[in-house]
Every structure is written in C-alpha cells, then in structure tokens.
Amino acid sequence: MAYDLVVIGSGPGGYVCAVKAAQLGLKVAVVEKRATYGGTCLNIGCIPSKALLHASEMYSHAAHGMDALGIEGLTPKLNLMKMLAHKDATVKSNVDGVAFLFKKNKIDGIQGTGKVLGAGKVGVTSDKGEEQVLETKAIVIATGSDVAGIPGVKVDIDETVIVSSTGAIALEKVPENLIVVGGGVIGLELGSVWMRLGSKVTVVEYLDTILGGMDGEVSKQFQRMLAKQGMDIRVGAKVTGVEKTKSGAKVTFEPVKGGEATTIEADVVLIATGRRPYTDGLGLAEAGVALDSRGRVEIDGHFQTNVAGIYAIGDVVRGPMLAHKAEDEGVALAEILAGQAGHVNYDVIPSVVYTQPEVASVGKTEEELKAAGTAYKVGKFPFSANGRARAMLATDGFVKILSDKETDRVLGGHIVGFGAGEMIHEITVLMEFGGSAEDLARTCHAHPTMSEAVKEAALGAFFKPIHM
Numbered sequence: 001m002a003y004d005l006v007v008i009g010s011g012p013g014g015y016v017c018a019v020k021a022a023q024l025g026l027k028v029a030v031v032e033k034r035a036t037y038g039g040t041c042l043n044i045g046c047i048p049s050k051a052l053l054h055a056s057e058m059y060s061h062a063a064h065g066m067d068a069l070g071i072e073g074l075t076p077k078l079n080l081m082k083m084l085a086h087k088d089a090t091v092k093s094n095v096d097g098v099a100f101l102f103k104k105n106k107i108d109g110i111q112g113t114g115k116v117l118g119a120g121k122v123g124v125t126s127d128k129g130e131e132q133v134l135e136t137k138a139i140v141i142a143t144g145s146d147v148a149g150i151p152g153v154k155v156d157i158d159e160t161v162i163v164s165s166t167g168a169i170a171l172e173k174v175p176e177n178l179i180v181v182g183g184g185v186i187g188l189e190l191g192s193v194w195m196r197l198g199s200k201v202t203v204v205e206y207l208d209t210i211l212g213g214m215d216g217e218v219s220k221q222f223q224r225m226l227a228k229q230g231m232d233i234r235v236g237a238k239v240t241g242v243e244k245t246k247s248g249a250k251v252t253f254e255p256v257k258g259g260e261a262t263t264i265e266a267d268v269v270l271i272a273t274g275r276r277p278y279t280d281g282l283g284l285a286e287a288g289v290a291l292d293s294r295g296r297v298e299i300d301g302h303f304q305t306n307v308a309g310i311y312a313i314g315d316v317v318r319g320p321m322l323a324h325k326a327e328d329e330g331v332a333l334a335e336i337l338a339g340q341a342g343h344v345n346y347d348v349i350p351s352v353v354y355t356q357p358e359v360a361s362v363g364k365t366e367e368e369l370k371a372a373g374t375a376y377k378v379g380k381f382p383f384s385a386n387g388r389a390r391a392m393l394a395t396d397g398f399v400k401i402l403s404d405k406e407t408d409r410v411l412g413g414h415i416v417g418f419g420a421g422e423m424i425h426e427i428t429v430l431m432e433f434g435g436s437a438e439d440l441a442r443t444c445h446a447h448p449t450m451s452e453a454v455k456e457a458a459l460g461a462f463f464k465p466i467h468m
C-alpha cells in the first residue's frame with residue numbers, strides 16, 4: 001500500500017496534520033511508538049496537568065476561598081488517588097478521541113517506532129520486533145520533544161524522588177517539601193498543583209525573573225502573587241548539583257552573579273528546565289536531513305526539510321513549544337500537501353500559564369517593542385476596578401494592551417487574572433484581523449464580565465478608560 005503521507009508521531013502536530021490531510025482526500029498513515037495516540041500533550045503534558053490544576057484549585061478553594069462568600073466550615077478531605085484517577089480518565093477519553101478521529105477519517109494508525117529510510121520510505125519496528133517499510137509520497141516528522149536536563153549538571157531522574165513533569169503528574173503522596181528547578185510555565189503550573197495540595201514549594205530559577213520572555217511587568221506582578229500564595233521563589237540562582245539523599249534529594253545553587261552556594265533539601269525535586277527536540281533513532285543523519293545548532297529539524301517556510309518530500313512540524317522544529325502552534329502547523333502543512341495555500345501567523349500565537357490567577361499573552365511584549373525601536377502606546381486596566389471581578393473576589397491582576405503609536409494597530413496583549421486564558425482570544429482574533437485599539441474599545445462587551453477589562457485597557461491605549 002502506498003500512502004500520500006506518512007506522519008511519524010501522533011501528538012497535536014502529527015494527529016491534526018493527519019486528520020486534515022485525510023479530510024482533504026489524501027491517503028494517510030500515522031506511526032506512533034507509544035501505546036496510545038496524542039503525544040506528549042494528551043498523555044503526559046497539557047491534558048493531565050490541566051486535570052490536576054483544576055482539581056487542586058477546587059480543593060484549595062474549598063479549603064481557603066469560601067469564607068468571604070459566606071460559605072463557612074468547609075474542611076475538604078484530599079483523596080489523592082481519586083484525583084489521579086480523574087486525571088487518568090481525562091487522558092483516556094482524550095487519547096481515545098484521537099483513535100476515533102483516525103477511524104472516522106480512515107487513517108491507518110500503526111504502532112511502532114518509525115525511522116526515515118530516505119525520501120518516500122519509512123521503516124517501522126513494532127514493540128514485538130516486527131518490521132515493515134511504508135512507501136509514501138511525503139513524510140512528516142512530528143516526533144515532538146523530550147525533557148531537557150540542566151546544562152552542565154548530571155541529574156539522575158528516577159521519576160519518584162527526582163522527577164520530570166512526567167513523574168510530577170503521578171506522585172502518589174503529597175510531598176512535604178518540593179523543589180522545582182526552573183521557573184517556567186511547566187514548573188510553575190506543577191509547583192502550584194502540589195502547593196495547593198499542601199507541599200511547601202521552592203522554585204529555583206536561573207534568570208532574574210520567572211516566566212522569562214513574558215512581558216516584564218506581567219512576570220514581576222505574577223511573581224509577587226505566587227509569593228503571596230506561599231511559593232518560595234529564588235531567582236538569579238544557578239543550580240550546580242541535584243543529588244539523592246537518604247530521605248529525598250538536595251539541590252545546590254549559587255547566585256548567578258557570584259557568591260556563596262546554598263543547599264536545600266526536599267522529599268521531591270522536579271526538574272523543569274525546558275524541553276529538547278526529540279529526533280533520537282529517527283535516522284535523520286543517514287537520510288541526510290539537516291538539524292540546526294539546537295538539534296531542531298531545519299525547515300523552510302513550507303515546513304520542508306533540506307530533503308525534498310520530507311517535512312517537519314511541532315516541537316521538533318523552531319518556534320514556541322506549544323500544542324496549538326504544532327496543530328496549526330499540521331493544518332497548514334496538510335493544506336500545502338493537498339495543493340492549497342497553508343499558512344501560520346507566528347506573530348499571533350497566544351500562550352497561557354494555567355495557574356491561579358492565569359497568565360496569558362499574545363504578540364509583542366513591551367520589552368520587545370522597545371528593543372525594536374517601535375513607537376507604542378500602553379493601555380492598562382486592573383481587575384480591582386471591574387465589577388464582575390469584585391463580585392467573584394477575583395480582583396488580582398490586570399490587562400495590558402500595546403498598540404502602535406502611529407496606526408493604533410494592536411501589537412500585543414497581556415493579561416494576569418482569573419480566566420485570562422479565555423479572554424486572551426478576543427485580542428488574538430483582533431490581531432489576526434489587524435485590528436486597532438479603537439476597534440477593540442468600540443466593540444460592545446457584555447456587562448458585567450471580566451472581559452470588560454480588556455475593552456477598558458484598549459480604551460486606555462486609544463484614549464482613556466471610562467472606569468478609572
């Protein structure tokens with residue numbers, strides 16, 4: 001059987017590319033080495049972490065957040081195994097959903113490890129050691145990413161005491177103390193989960209700020225909010241050692257600027273220092289497929305590698321390691337392979353940190369606009385001045401809109417606050433259509449909603465907010 005397209009990897013990049021290509025009439029196979037489809041995101045990433053974030057947030061709310069609303073006397077009892085079962089059930093329904101989509105779209109799902117044998121040929125070795133070669137017009141590499149270690153430090157991740165995110169979503173006991181190495185999205189999300197369930201959490205971050213790359217004002221305020229919740233955050237700290245002890249593990253770090261080293265101990269250490277593109281065993285060197293200096297598969301503007309007929313998308317190529325970026329690349333590539341015009345607008349990719357409050361951002365940060373010498377206007381509106389936020393006791397945070405000083409076109413939007421991850425999309429759609437702060441400010445928003453703060457921030461960038 002010859003295919004139009006063989007996709008290696010069934011994460012958000014691979015499975016979405018396969019479904020779209022099949023919808024456009026191509027004959028498609030997907031090779032996946034895991035027992036279930038859905039990749040990192042559905043199995044051990046986005047989906048299980050959000051199940052735990054939601055459940056732990058409900059727990060913490062029931063324990064601490066209801067008195068002021070007149071709901072007293074709640075003393076929730078944690079059943080961690082049941083919470084983990086909820087997470088596992090959520091994963092199962094999502095990965096089963098991908099299997100259903102493959103069936104519906106007549107996509108051949110093939111269990112096994114794929115290897116690129118050259119343009120037009122993919123070798124597959126199943127778990128049982130059976131081998132086959134698939135013939136295809138096009139190959140899509142969508143093999144994603146894997147946990148990166150700490151540069152220059154040997155760390156023995158055993159997924160019970162020293163864990164990656166994979167172990168951190170499956171701990172069967174709430175650690176008394178948890179050290180998180182890395183103050184990025186994954187570290188702060190999973191640190192929040194265990195902090196809400198009772199752990200004393202210490203975050204050790206190399207940079208001067210958590211959430212490096214986010215708008216500076218946003219990350220500063222957010223750091224204060226997490227500290228208020230009880231997270232001990234040490235920034236500007238270089239980790240030089242992570243070792244197991246009799247009772248847990250210890251982490252040694254020193255100020256990046258130089259100075260004395262500190263060692264702290266915990267029962268669990270989470271290594272959340274980022275992810276690396278995953279191309280192990282794919283045979284790319286033998287097939288002549290070029291990687292860049294950071295180990296990512298090099299592609300052109302149409303996702304094609306240096307070898308004709310071999311393409312790559314998702315975490316394994318340049319750009320933010322986000323599921324929706326991988327999905328959009330999958331759709332665009334399927335369209336290109338079907339003879340249509342596929343395109344991804346990399347200037348308008350939202351990103352969300354699913355903590356409480358949430359942090360969401362799209363487009364440029366103020367620091368990026370300054371560095372590029374762009375003349376810009378800023379509109380800001382705090383949730384403390386929003387009626388719905390007051391009613392919900394969700395007044396922490398603000399909306400910030402950045403627009404071009406000359407044209408008023410919105411260049412970036414940043415939100416810290418309850419529901420930020422949903423609200424960011426109105427700014428995203430506006431930016432996709434090249435809208436201005438005035439457009440956003442003149443769009444009628446239902447009252448009372450948190451989203452009115454977005455409108456008010458836009459009013460602030462365009463002229464003046466009303467309610468401040």
Ligand SMILES: Cc1cc2nc3c(=O)[nH]c(=O)nc-3n(C[C@H](O)[C@H](O)[C@H](O)COP(=O)(O)OP(=O)(O)OC[C@H]3O[C@@H](n4cnc5c(N)ncnc54)[C@H](O)[C@@H]3O)c2cc1C
Binds near residue numbers: 014314325
């Ligand atoms: C804890 C955590 C939380 C996250 N939360 C979010 C979030 O909330 N939002 C978000 O946007 N992103 C999140 N991410 C990132 C997101 O998971 C990735 O950006 C996304 O999964 C990338 O999709 P992908 O298709 O490129 O690769 P992956 O999802 O990594 O899928 C690659 C697949 O390829 C398979 N594979 C690899 N090599 C082979 C081979 N040789 N043969 C066969 N199969 C192979 C792998 O088994 C895997 O299933 C999170 C990540 C983690 C770890």
